[in-house]
Amino acid sequence: MTVTESVDAGTRRLTTAKAISEAIAQEMRVNPEVFVMGEDVGPYGGIFGSTGGLFEEFGSTRIIDTPISETGFIGAGIGAAVEGMRPVVELMFVDFFGVCFDQIYNHMAKIHYESGGNVKVPMVLMMAVGGGYSDAAQHSQCLWASFAHMPGMKVVAPSNPYDAKGLMISAIRDDSPVIFMFHKGVMGLPWMAKNPRSIGPVPEEEYTVPIGKAAIPHPGSDVTVVSVSMSVQHCLDVAEKLEGTTSVEVIDLRSIVPLDREAILTSVAKTGRLVIVDEDYKSFGLSGEVIATIADTDPSMLKAPVQRVCYPDVPVPYARVLEYEVLPTRDKIEAAIAAVLA
Amino acid sequence: MVDNDMRMDFYREMVRIRTYEAALQRDYHADKAPAWDIGAGLIPGEMHLSAGQEPVAVGLCANLVQGDAITGPHRPHHLALAKGVDMKAMTAEIFGRDTGLCHGKGGHMHLFDPGQHFSCSGIIAQGMPVAVGQAFAFHRRGTDNVAVAVAGEGAANQGAFHEALNLAAMWKLPVIFIIEDNDWAISVARDTATPVKDGSMRGSAYGMPHARVEGNDVEAIYDACRTAVDRARAGGGPTLLEIHTVRLWGHFEGDAQAYRGDELAAATENDPIPQYERRLVAAGLLDEEAIARIKAEAEAEVEEAIAFAKASPEPLPSDAYLHVFA
Numbered sequence: 001m002t003v004t005e006s007v008d009a010g011t012r013r014l015t016t017a018k019a020i021s022e023a024i025a026q027e028m029r030v031n032p033e034v035f036v037m038g039e040d041v042g043p044y045g046g047i048f049g050s051t052g053g054l055f056e057e058f059g060s061t062r063i064i065d066t067p068i069s070e071t072g073f074i075g076a077g078i079g080a081a082v083e084g085m086r087p088v089v090e091l092m093f094v095d096f097f098g099v100c101f102d103q104i105y106n107h108m109a110k111i112h113y114e115s116g117g118n119v120k121v122p123m124v125l126m127m128a129v130g131g132g133y134s135d136a137a138q139h140s141q142c143l144w145a146s147f148a149h150m151p152g153m154k155v156v157a158p159s160n161p162y163d164a165k166g167l168m169i170s171a172i173r174d175d176s177p178v179i180f181m182f183h184k185g186v187m188g189l190p191w192m193a194k195n196p197r198s199i200g201p202v203p204e205e206e207y208t209v210p211i212g213k214a215a216i217p218h219p220g221s222d223v224t225v226v227s228v229s230m231s232v233q234h235c236l237d238v239a240e241k242l243e244g245t246t247s248v249e250v251i252d253l254r255s256i257v258p259l260d261r262e263a264i265l266t267s268v269a270k271t272g273r274l275v276i277v278d279e280d281y282k283s284f285g286l287s288g289e290v291i292a293t294i295a296d297t298d299p300s301m302l303k304a305p306v307q308r309v310c311y312p313d314v315p316v317p318y319a320r321v322l323e324y325e326v327l328p329t330r331d332k333i334e335a336a337i338a339a340v341l342a
Numbered sequence: 343m344v345d346n347d348m349r350m351d352f353y354r355e356m357v358r359i360r361t362y363e364a365a366l367q368r369d370y371h372a373d374k375a376p377a378w379d380i381g382a383g384l385i386p387g388e389m390h391l392s393a394g395q396e397p398v399a400v401g402l403c404a405n406l407v408q409g410d411a412i413t414g415p416h417r418p419h420h421l422a423l424a425k426g427v428d429m430k431a432m433t434a435e436i437f438g439r440d441t442g443l444c445h446g447k448g449g450h451m452h453l454f455d456p457g458q459h460f461s462c463s464g465i466i467a468q469g470m471p472v473a474v475g476q477a478f479a480f481h482r483r484g485t486d487n488v489a490v491a492v493a494g495e496g497a498a499n500q501g502a503f504h505e506a507l508n509l510a511a512m513w514k515l516p517v518i519f520i521i522e523d524n525d526w527a528i529s530v531a532r533d534t535a536t537p538v539k540d541g542s543m544r545g546s547a548y549g550m551p552h553a554r555v556e557g558n559d560v561e562a563i564y565d566a567c568r569t570a571v572d573r574a575r576a577g578g579g580p581t582l583l584e585i586h587t588v589r590l591w592g593h594f595e596g597d598a599q600a601y602r603g604d605e606l607a608a609a610t611e612n613d614p615i616p617q618y619e620r621r622l623v624a625a626g627l628l629d630e631e632a633i634a635r636i637k638a639e640a641e642a643e644v645e646e647a648i649a650f651a652k653a654s655p656e657p658l659p660s661d662a663y664l665h666v667f668a
Contacts (some may be wrong), residue, residue: 035482041622061482067512072505078477081460083411085482087475102468102502111461115454116445117665120459151666166602324535 002293009162009201015188017049018128019161020203023168024088026206028058029087034172035062037073041081048094048128048187067076070100081123086172094143094181106179107196108151124171125176129157130183130230130279132327134152136318142229142278142311145285147179148256154211155256158179159232161200162187163254166209183230183279192324193231212258214282216267216285220249223337224267226290231309231328235277238333246337256286261293266299268294272303274342277328282310307336318331345559346627348404353622354561354636355616356396359420361640362429362548363391365498366419366436367420370595378596382445384437384652387449392420392519394558398522401422401563402490405571406578411459411476411489413469416451416523418462421492427455432449433647446657447665459489467493467500474506476573477515486628495584496527498541507582513546518567519545519582525609529601540612545582557616588612594631 028034036051036058038256042065045052055063066073070091070297077087091097097104104125111121131140132258148155154176160165164182171178172243189200218239227235232252239248249267253260268274274294276287287308294302317323366385373383380387392399395417396435403424422432424541435442435449443455451464459476464470473491480487497503498521499500509651522539525532538544545552551573555566563585570581587640588609592599599606622628 067505067508069505069509071468071502072474072509075468075471075502075506076475076478076509079413079472079477080479080482081475082456083476083479103471104466106465107463107468109474111454112668114444114448114452115461115665115668116447117444117454119454119456120668122668154667157489215663284600288525314452 010203011201012159012204013199014178015049015166016182016203017052017187017197019165020050020182021052021054022202023165023235024172025054025227026313027172027267028062030064030119033066034088035085035087036088036207037066037077037088038063039066039068039092041090046090048182048184049189050090050182052125052326057099059078071103074100074103075107077101077123077125078111078121081121082111082119085185088126088172091125093139094127094137095127095141097143098210104153105150105268108204109150112176113152120175122175124168124180125177126180126182128184129181130185131316131323134318134320134323137315140316142183142280143179143277144181144228148286152176152248152258153179155179155181156211157183157229157235157256158252158254159229159252161202161265162199163209163215163252165202166207167254169206170211171210173208181229185230186233195237197233197236210255212255212260214253214260214263215254216249216263217252218248218250218270220247222271223273223275223340224249224264224271224277225250225277225333225337226251227252228256228262228286228318229279230280231277234328234333235328238251238330238337242337246341248337253271259289259293264290269301272301275307275309275333275336275340277333278308278310279328280311281313282308283313285310304340306328307340309333309336313315344453344564349561349622349627351402352400352564353618353628355400355424356560356618357636358640358643359396359399359423359425360393360615362644363393363419365644367391367591367595372648380596381526388436389450389592389595390417390593391595392417394588394609394613395522395524396420397560397563398520398587401560402520404564405567406488406490408549409485409487410486410505411460412492413473413475413476413489414460414462414492415466415469415494415497416462416464416579418453419496422455422460422462423576425460426458426588427453427460429643429647430650433563434651434654437651437654438656439651439655440657440661443475445487445661446654463475466575467497467502470497470502470506471491471509473517474510477510477603478513486516486575488518488571490518490520490620491519492522493525495521495523495532495541496530496535498544499536504590507535507548507550507580510533511550514577514579516577517580518570518574519580521584523584526589526602528593533550540584542582550580550582554584554586556586558587558612560614588614
């Protein structure tokens, strides 16, 4: 269900990148077991700004630049976590998981289960996802469904600064491993085109956003649009544009695992019409799981076939004209809403 | 220095481990007849026994204390027992019982005993980075505990091995990397898998002290591990040891080992336990009566553990849904 946070967002505005690094800093101040490890997380501050300013405050003993050895340092994070530390480990791009996935899915995700609950792995593995800036096939994917498919990892992907801070604090405090995926487009980077929603109000104090709870940033009654991460920003742009003609309810899943199925069902029961917007690949992924949630429960709640605006099953192309042919965009979302209402 | 009390302890522990695995082997095969089915019987699944490699576990673990960690490979029993993992709980786990170390969720390749900081993984070399992280935690907390990563010589051709060595050396962490060279990666002979004759030389690539220990001699292994563990505890960083040992039995139970040819008979001749027993007899430390007593004590402990496992309840089927998340 929708969660209305008790914290007043206030008026201070941060980028998502700054919100993430602030969350980590606040947890590090109160918990000496928290540390950060990854490539270029130190003086550089993270290639996408997720660790900006941390090195200056905490130094090289707690903000640790690693060699390009993802298997080595993700494994080391697991080892530190099983001994009770709370590592925040950065995999620079999700696309790099191919060189280190054994540590992720065979170790980080399974140790608690394999041990019959005797060994916890309280670790955050954060990573950049997403395209839209011509970084092509090996640096632009989202891939959250690939992680979500394998049991044992929580998977979150915030769409805005407020959720990013609250989800990061929740992730660090969680006793299970959490995959924290930040879309490059929501980080508010000065060197990348961005939606204004990538900079927003963030309370100074610590607060949590619960993992596994969707938000409804734009309530409506005609159609449900389910999305996550960067695409939520596009969905909100479209929903606001259509105000007065179509009442669009936007669900920001925020977490892929656990998936807030109740929020999806409650909304679709109300609207009867469903559009799913997902920058991850279309087949065998999040959009299919959302549809299965309806089909498993009560397919008759749908008044029209579901519309999907997803990444078609092609690798991410380089040329701008090719990439924007396949990316979820506002035009495609608007067309899908029109189609599901037709 | 190894004294006579330690020699007796080494012998007792090696006999204990061998007795354990011989009993597991017996029970593993007992109910797979007449049609041998790997998934059948009281002990289902793959079974990788370590007979011949006991000197490595015993020589290593005699240097470890409470709080030190081991990440082991898919062939873990000798290390687990020498480290002090409870035999009953471990056996119950191997029998898939609720009283097992992992309530029947892990099985013989995935034994977790957080009290002993012992774990193992079925994925070759992938436990090595985890040991680096455990050492990182020990070091960060100012303890003098060490973490030991044990893997086979086949694992040393994996990237995870090299990444772990580089990280541990870079950060000067208290890790001891132990390569058990039993000459075989399942059926692929060591000499057909790498041109490196002395695998410990790979430590020099990372500026790491290293040694190869020949002879499968528990005392030489103890001494080499002593040097490495002392160095790690004193803040001197990691060491790579390659210990030449022997795999007396198949890669897994049911492996006919036709690929070994004459080498298998030679390996059997090199069983380290009778060899050490003869040495201790010659030194006047053991006699027939003492040998019989030690073996009887081991058998009693092992059979009690197996009886405990067999008498223990199975997990509830619905327990399969527990422990996905903490």
